[in-house]
Structure formats: C-alpha cells, structure tokens
Amino acid sequence: MDWRKILVAVDNTPTSEKALRYAGAIVGHLPGVSLYLLHIYPEPPPDYYRSGRTLDEYKKENERQAQEIFDKAAAVLNSCGIDDQAITSECRMAIQKTISQTILDIQVRGGYGTVVVGKRGVSKAEEFLFGSISNALVHHSKDIAIWVVG
Amino acid sequence: MYGTQEVLPPDIAERLKFHRVTRSLRRPSRVFTDTSDFTAIDYGDIIAVDGRYFLVIAYTREGRFGVDEQIKPWVPRVENLATGETKIIKLVFHETFDITLGSFTIPCYRSPEKEARVLELVRGHPHFMQGETVLDEAGNPVRIIDIVNGSRLDKVIHRNSTTHQDYFTRQLPPILEQFLECLQAISFLHAHGFRHGDIRRDHIFVERETGLFKWIDFDYDFYLPEKPFALDLFELGNILIYLSARGNYYPRDIMNDPDMGPEVLETIVPGDFSLLSKNRIVNLKKLFPVIPTRLNNIFLHFSQGTEVFYETVDELYDDLKAVLPLLGSAQKTGSQK
Missing domain, CATH: 1.10.510.10 (Transferase(Phosphotransferase) domain 1)
Structure with a gap:
C-alpha cells in the first residue's frame, strides 16, 4: 500500500477538523501525496419512512451536508499548501454495515495506505453502546497506517 | 371498521352463538376485517383475516419499566373459531420512545414489520416463538402467534x-x-x-x-x-x-x-x-x-x-x-x- 494515498474520514465535528489540520500539516508540502476525503453516514432510523419521507430525500440531505464538510475541508487543506488537484471527495451511506466497516471496505478497494480519523474520546460505556470509529479502524485494519488524532 | 355477525359463514356463526365468551356478552360480537384501530376491538369481538375468524377471549399483559403488568390491547388472546385453537394475535402498533441506560438515551421503535420478517426467518427454529403474518383488509401485517405453553x-x-x-x-x-x-x-x-x-x-x-x-x-x-x-x-x-x-x-x-x-x-x-x-x-x-x-x-x-x-x-x-x-x-x- 502506498502511504501517500491518504483517506481522511471527515464529518462536521471539531475533532474531524483537528485531524484534517494535522494531516495537512504533516503532508502539506510533500510531493506525490493525494488526499481522499470520505464522509460516511448511517442508514436512516427504522421509523424514518413512516413520516412519508423517502430514501432519496435522506440521501440528498446527507449529500448536501457532506458538500459543506468537503468545502470546509478543502479550504483547510489548501491553507496547508495542498492543491485542489490532490484532493478528491466522496459521500456514501453505510449500507448494512457500520461506518467503520464501510471506511475500511473503501480503503481496501481504493488501495489507500493511510487512514486519518479524529478521536472523540468516549467513555467505556459509550464505546460499548455507541462504538468508537477510531478504535474499530485501529482494530480491524491491516497493512496500513492509521492516524488517530485526538 | 367492523361488520356484524351476518358476514360470518354459517358454521362459524353457529360456534360463536354457543361460545362461552359470547354467552356472557351483553352485546353482539363485531367482526373486524380492518384492525387499524386496535383500541376499538374488544373482548368478544372477532378479527377476520385470511379467511379465518379469531374470537378475542382475553388480552396479554406485560410489566415494564418498573410498572406493574399492564394490558396490551394490541395483543389479544384469541380462539380460532374453526379449529378451536388458541393463539395470540399481534396487531399493528407503531411507537417510538427512548430508553435510558445509565446516562445514555437510545431511540427505540416498535416495528410490526420487523417482527413479521423475523417470524418468517425463524420458522421451524426450536428456540424462537413461532407464528405467521397475514394482511388484514387494510394491509396491516397481523401476526398470528403460537402460544408457548x-x-x-x-x-x-x-x-x-x-x-x-x-x-x-x-x-x-x-x-x-x-x-x-x-x-x-x-x-x-x-x-x-x-x-x-x-x-x-x-x-x-x-x-x-x-x-x-x-x-x-x-x-x-x-x-x-x-x-x-x-x-x-x-x-x-x-x-x-x-x-x-x-x-x-x-x-x-x-x-x-x-x-x-x-x-x-x-x-x-x-x-x-x-x-x-x-x-x-x-x-x-x-x-x-x-x-x-x-x-x-x-x-x-x-x-x-x-x-x-x-x-x-x-x-x-x-x-x-x-x-x-x-x-x-x-x-x-x-x-x-
């Protein structure tokens, strides 16, 4: 895996922005680096459709939010000296999988050698019940570097 | 929505006439083909689905959140008037609520559709209750459950x-x-x-x-x-x-x-x-x-x-x-x- 192919998992949290700034500071002026911004959102809750809303509406709303996240992220990376040409982005729904599993599936398929993710700092109980994406990535990834930024 | 006993086939009407439940009833049984409003269905009424006639003979109860056992009006105990078999029927009741665990809140849902799919999945499995799902006239998934003795x-x-x-x-x-x-x-x-x-x-x-x-x-x-x-x-x-x-x-x-x-x-x-x-x-x-x-x-x-x-x-x-x-x-x- 080429470590310079970097997948950055982004959302609209301050920790995500911190991770992005960290990654930008590290690789900002290195040649041959590409950054792939990935925003994964979960499937809608079980009662979502009962109000008459559609999956299409749910996806569009999430894609709209993702675009805002990507625009902010690109501005952060540009300020670190990373060209727009080195930045790509994608937004996807985690279908029948968790967010961390989806990130790792995309990482494997895309051959990304580095994954960057923010860390919220959750309690044990919170981790048990709601999960920790950064911990899951660390535990289940293979042959790559994971940068967990807290 | 309900009808009168006149819609019942003669053999079912005959059984109903002499049934212990209806003998003690002060009003005629009603026949429900649409179960959307489960609160309207009462003891002695009939739920008619899939060409079968189920007489409501009792209601199930359940305790929860420290509250004593409460009647579940959407889960009547019924008797199939053709076979005499006792079953539990689960009518459609959607609810959304939060449960609190420690300091956390988790959104929960009552989903009849999910239960119908699980019943289908576990058919014949010895460690799950068994049942089938049929649609009433309004398209509600009515689950007919075998009672675990x-x-x-x-x-x-x-x-x-x-x-x-x-x-x-x-x-x-x-x-x-x-x-x-x-x-x-x-x-x-x-x-x-x-x-x-x-x-x-x-x-x-x-x-x-x-x-x-x-x-x-x-x-x-x-x-x-x-x-x-x-x-x-x-x-x-x-x-x-x-x-x-x-x-x-x-x-x-x-x-x-x-x-x-x-x-x-x-x-x-x-x-x-x-x-x-x-x-x-x-x-x-x-x-x-x-x-x-x-x-x-x-x-x-x-x-x-x-x-x-x-x-x-x-x-x-x-x-x-x-x-x-x-x-x-x-x-x-x-x-x-």
Whole structure:
C-alpha cells in the first residue's frame, strides 16, 4: 500500500477538523501525496419512512451536508499548501454495515495506505453502546497506517 | 371498521352463538376485517383475516419499566373459531420512545414489520416463538402467534427455595446449557441482520413439554448504527448474570443478606458494578465464592472495570461453553478455577 494515498474520514465535528489540520500539516508540502476525503453516514432510523419521507430525500440531505464538510475541508487543506488537484471527495451511506466497516471496505478497494480519523474520546460505556470509529479502524485494519488524532 | 355477525359463514356463526365468551356478552360480537384501530376491538369481538375468524377471549399483559403488568390491547388472546385453537394475535402498533441506560438515551421503535420478517426467518427454529403474518383488509401485517405453553425463565429459576450454592451447582448447569442455545439463536438473528430488540429474562419461555427455551416478542428495534447489536449483547450478559446469581444484586441486597452484609459490601469497588446499570453488581464472585473465576470473568466483560468488550454473541457463547464443565466441579471443590 502506498502511504501517500491518504483517506481522511471527515464529518462536521471539531475533532474531524483537528485531524484534517494535522494531516495537512504533516503532508502539506510533500510531493506525490493525494488526499481522499470520505464522509460516511448511517442508514436512516427504522421509523424514518413512516413520516412519508423517502430514501432519496435522506440521501440528498446527507449529500448536501457532506458538500459543506468537503468545502470546509478543502479550504483547510489548501491553507496547508495542498492543491485542489490532490484532493478528491466522496459521500456514501453505510449500507448494512457500520461506518467503520464501510471506511475500511473503501480503503481496501481504493488501495489507500493511510487512514486519518479524529478521536472523540468516549467513555467505556459509550464505546460499548455507541462504538468508537477510531478504535474499530485501529482494530480491524491491516497493512496500513492509521492516524488517530485526538 | 367492523361488520356484524351476518358476514360470518354459517358454521362459524353457529360456534360463536354457543361460545362461552359470547354467552356472557351483553352485546353482539363485531367482526373486524380492518384492525387499524386496535383500541376499538374488544373482548368478544372477532378479527377476520385470511379467511379465518379469531374470537378475542382475553388480552396479554406485560410489566415494564418498573410498572406493574399492564394490558396490551394490541395483543389479544384469541380462539380460532374453526379449529378451536388458541393463539395470540399481534396487531399493528407503531411507537417510538427512548430508553435510558445509565446516562445514555437510545431511540427505540416498535416495528410490526420487523417482527413479521423475523417470524418468517425463524420458522421451524426450536428456540424462537413461532407464528405467521397475514394482511388484514387494510394491509396491516397481523401476526398470528403460537402460544408457548410454559413459564417465564425468571419464574422457573425461583421455583425451588434452595441455597444459592445448591442452585448454582445443581440447577444452573442445565439451565446454562439451554441458555447457550438461546445465545446461538440470537447469533442466528444477528447473522441475518436482525436484532431481537427486547432481550429480557422474561422474554425467554421454558416450554413445559420439551423443556426448550424459546425467545418471544421480536417487535422492538433500536438504532445504534455503529454498534447495531450492542444492546442485545448487553442484555444477554444481564440475563447470564441474573441466572448465575438467581437475581440482581444491589448494595442494599448485600447489606440485607445475612450471608454477606457490610463485610462483603466493603469489598465492592466501582469496577465491580455494571457498565450501564450503575448500581448493579456484576462481579459476583465477591458475593458468591462458589462461582468459578472463569465464569466470573465473563460477567466482568459487562462491568465498569472492563478493558475488553464482547463484540459478538459468538464470543460470549464460546466463553460460556468453555466454562460450563467447571460448574459441575465447583460443587466438589467449592471452586477457585
């Protein structure tokens, strides 16, 4: 895996922005680096459709939010000296999988050698019940570097 | 929406006329082909679905959130007027609510559609209640459930008033053998992407005739996208801990127990409490030294002191299966394994 192919998992949290700034500071002026911004959102809750809303509406709303996240992220990376040409982005729904599993599936398929993710700092109980994406990535990834930024 | 008895076939009308329920009724039975408004359906009414006629003969009850047993009007007990068989019918009732676990809130849903899909998946499985789903005239998925003749597991374990040591060494091993089967059954659900959704000790029934443990009630669901099965897993741990102690233990229970008292309570540290039910003690070995250490280690996965969680039901199953042989030997040695 080429470590310079970097997948950055982004959302609209301050920790995500911190991770992005960290990654930008590290690789900002290195040649041959590409950054792939990935925003994964979960499937809608079980009662979502009962109000008459559609999956299409749910996806569009999430894609709209993702675009805002990507625009902010690109501005952060540009300020670190990373060209727009080195930045790509994608937004996807985690279908029948968790967010961390989806990130790792995309990482494997895309051959990304580095994954960057923010860390919220959750309690044990919170981790048990709601999960920790950064911990899951660390535990289940293979042959790559994971940068967990807290 | 309902009709009168005139819509009934003659043989059904005849049976209804002489039925013990309608004999005591002060009004004629109504025939419901659309069950959307389940609150309108009453004792003595008929639910007509799929060419079958079910007379409402009682309602099921359930206790929850510390409230005494309440009638569930969407779950009537019925008699099939053609065959005389007694069934439980579950009518469509959607509700959304939050449950609180420790300091956390989890969104929960009652989903008849999910239960219908689970019933289809588990058809013929010995460790799940059985039933079928038919649509009423309005398209509501009406679930017709076979009644499990037996008792709630949590009642069964309290039938004999023996000492805990006697219970633990003689009665518990076969109970846990069956509980292992229950774990496998839940693992089967998870493998197919379903949660049980409402795992509780009174949602395992022990069938009288066969002794088989059977899961009931699959219509709850919850929304934990990153840990979709965590709540099921936590509740499985809770049942295992309850079965092993023959009850839940809180500090006041230790104080009130003449075999424990303040000396035992003084040994309890924060890490001995449940991860999510903050006052419940899960480090049971401090209360019952007869419990083998390896079994106790399973309980500790659900404690505030844990550094490792079970990620899947299979992990819990494997650990429990491995320690079961120790329970018999605990009887002889007083257990330190």
